[in-house]
Amino acid sequence: MSIASLLGSQPFSDLNFRVRPPVLIPRPETEEWVVKLSQLLSPSKLAVSRPLSLLDLGTGTGCIPILLCHIWAKGGVRAHGIDISSDAVQLANENAVSCGLSPDQFNAVRANFLSPEFLSSLSHHLAPPFDIVTSNPPYISWDEYLRLPASVVRHEDPKALFGGPSGLEFYRAIAWLCSREGFLSPRALVALEIGCNQAAAVQDIMQAAGFATEVWRDAWGKERTIIARRPFV
Amino acid sequence: MLRVVERRMVERSQVQSQLSEDLSSPDDIPRLRQLKDTEILKSAWEEWNANKKLVEELTPFLQDPDETMRKLAEEDNIRISESLARILSETFPSLLVPRSSAADLPGALLELKSGVGGIESSLFLATLLRMYERFASLNKWKVNSLSHNTNDGGGIKDVILEVKGEGAYDTLRWESGVHRVQRVPVTESGGRVHTSTVSAIVLPLLDEGDVRKEQLYSMDEVKLEVMRARGAGGQHVNKTESAIRLTHIPTGITVSMQDERSQHQNKRRAFQVLSARLMDQKITREIAERRAARNSLVKSADRSEKIRTYNYAQERVTDHRIGLSIMNLSSVLDGDALLDITNALKQDHAQRVMEEMLAGEGDATDL
Known part of the structure; x- marks a missing residue:
């Protein structure tokens, strides 16, 4: 059992997130790229007059959108998180409150973005286009799942970890969603966490959907994040 | 010294006369600031002059034929002389020494x-740690432990505390140096007195904004390492590996931080310690340069110098720099009497700066 689940919390940048099995515990790799993303772009740098609209797919504890809301100026961003697990949705909303966010700034709802009805099911609160899409989707493959340490398998939701036979299923779904007409705003950015050794495959998927991509490494030297944007026309 | 004060007062009135009438010129801002800075000195100077005048007025009465009158005048004279002496020995030095x-x-x-x-x-380090924690709370400073390594056999190997509050650095900086303890250790069965040491280093803490302003380092000069491999990392692992090590390449300073569960927090603290070390080097360098410029003989504070002894058998604490002994060890360790020591050290420092300054200004007038 990890320290975080024993203590029921995990620090994530300046914030402290409640954690509760089976929801995925925020990882330091995620913390690192989210902080980097927050510095790379901010509502003031993007120079839009309206608040930015952010969607986090598979939000878990809500750590990614909540930290971004916390770092960026108040009111500069309206973030939404979706997750298939009702445990995660409830925990993410609790974390938003304990981190001092209003439901206006962040809210989590239950939804399945693999479902074909996902787009049509989006309520008017959560309407596209989005300026930023983030996700730390399940990316562990079948083979790898069997070799995971017990602390991960026993206490963390397979739904948050297992990314289909190749570990890439969710990236395909995200690429498909992001390439729908009107899902993203013209200058939108997509930031996706990836498992080690998935950079090439995920870049291929995103490039096939018409995105220009770049890869960020984590502090341990592993390829960890894919940043995708529409190429400038 | 009076000559120095007098010259300051002449300068002040010159500055005052330079002020434009409606205070609209941009040059007025530094002038006004200078006026404000010297305001307390001016009132001390006025008090001095008023007292001096009183003495002059009193002098004839000291020879007054009437005994009651003479007695009154003598009493007044004593009182005024005391106040003059106080202004001369305390007020002026404290005001003239640059803040x-x-x-x-x-x-x-x-x-x-x-x-x-x-x-x-x-074990003695743990005692000193408690002393500083109490001392900080007496001064209403906030203490935060950044790094703490316990010793397997008992006690603490090393510790870094962040002490925040007004005057914390100004007071604590005199604590840098080697602290020596003489006592019978609890681990000693033969009852012999041992001498052991703990070294203290006090570094200036900067605001994050000031750090940027001071430009103590550039990010290219800092090598950042995470200290343990995480295998595949990410979702594959949920053990926290948050230890961080920074190396400032030009100076070779390294800082490791591992007490926090979050890598981000460890990184922030490591950078805080790095900035403090670099700032300390900068201050030391500046002091050395100034000394060299003035050709002064004031002894520099050496970190490896033994500054204080805590003797348990005699219930005594001696500060070797100023030769001050306090015969109440427990009160020092409780933080109360430590204040007497730091005050004495501060005063000693002010006096030395004063002497240095008078020597400097004296040269200037001789020319």
Whole structure:
């Protein structure tokens, strides 16, 4: 059992997130790229007059959108998180409150973005286009799942970890969603966490959907994040 | 010294006369600031002059034929002389000595390391740590432990405290140096007195904004390492590996931080300690340059110098720099009497700066 689940919390940048099995515990790799993303772009740098609209797919504890809301100026961003697990949705909303966010700034709802009805099911609160899409989707493959340490398998939701036979299923779904007409705003950015050794495959998927991509490494030297944007026309 | 004060007063009135009438010129801002800075000195100067005049007026009465009158005049004379002496020995020096920039810092980092004496040194470090924590709370400073390594055999190997509050650095900086303890260790069965040491290093703490302003380092000069491999990392692993090590390449300073569960927090603290170390080097360098320029003989504070002895058998604490002994060890360790020591050290420092300054200004008038 990890320290975080024993203590029921995990620090994530300046914030402290409640954690509760089976929801995925925020990882330091995620913390690192989210902080980097927050510095790379901010509502003031993007120079839009309206608040930015952010969607986090598979939000878990809500750590990614909540930290971004916390770092960026108040009111500069309206973030939404979706997750298939009702445990995660409830925990993410609790974390938003304990981190001092209003439901206006962040809210989590239950939804399945693999479902074909996902787009049509989006309520008017959560309407596209989005300026930023983030996700730390399940990316562990079948083979790898069997070799995971017990602390991960026993206490963390397979739904948050297992990314289909190749570990890439969710990236395909995200690429498909992001390439729908009107899902993203013209200058939108997509930031996706990836498992080690998935950079090439995920870049291929995103490039096939018409995105220009770049890869960020984590502090341990592993390829960890894919940043995708529409190429400038 | 009076000559110096008088010259300051002449300068002040010159500055005052330079002020434009409606205070609209941009040059007025530094002038006004200078006026404001010297305001207290001016009132002290006026008090001095008023007292001096009183003495002059009193002098004839000291020879008054009437005994009651003479007695009254004598009493007054004593009172006024006392107040003159006080102004001369305390008020003027404290006002003339330039306010140290250290006083404006938001706090200090206090690093304690066990030295000679093995476990006994570690045990004494724990005692000193408690003393500084109490001292900080007496001064209403906030203490935060940044790094804390316990010794397997008992006690503490080393510790870094962040002490935040007004004057924390200005007061604590005199604590840098080697602290020596003489006592019978609890681990000693033969009842012999041992001598052990703990070294203290006090560094100036900067605001994050000031760090940027000071440009102590550039990010290209800092090598950042995470200290343990995480295998595949990410979702594959949920053990936290948050230890961080920074290396400042030009100076070779390294800082490791592992006490926090979050890598981000460790990184922030490591950078805080790095900034403090670099700032300390900068201050030391500046002091050395100034000294060289003035050709002064004031002894520099050496970190490896033994500054204080805590003798348990005699219930005595001696500060070797000023030869001050306090015969109440427990009160020092409780933080109360430590204040007497730091005050004495501060005063000693002010006096030395004063002497240095008078020597400097004296040269100027001779020319």
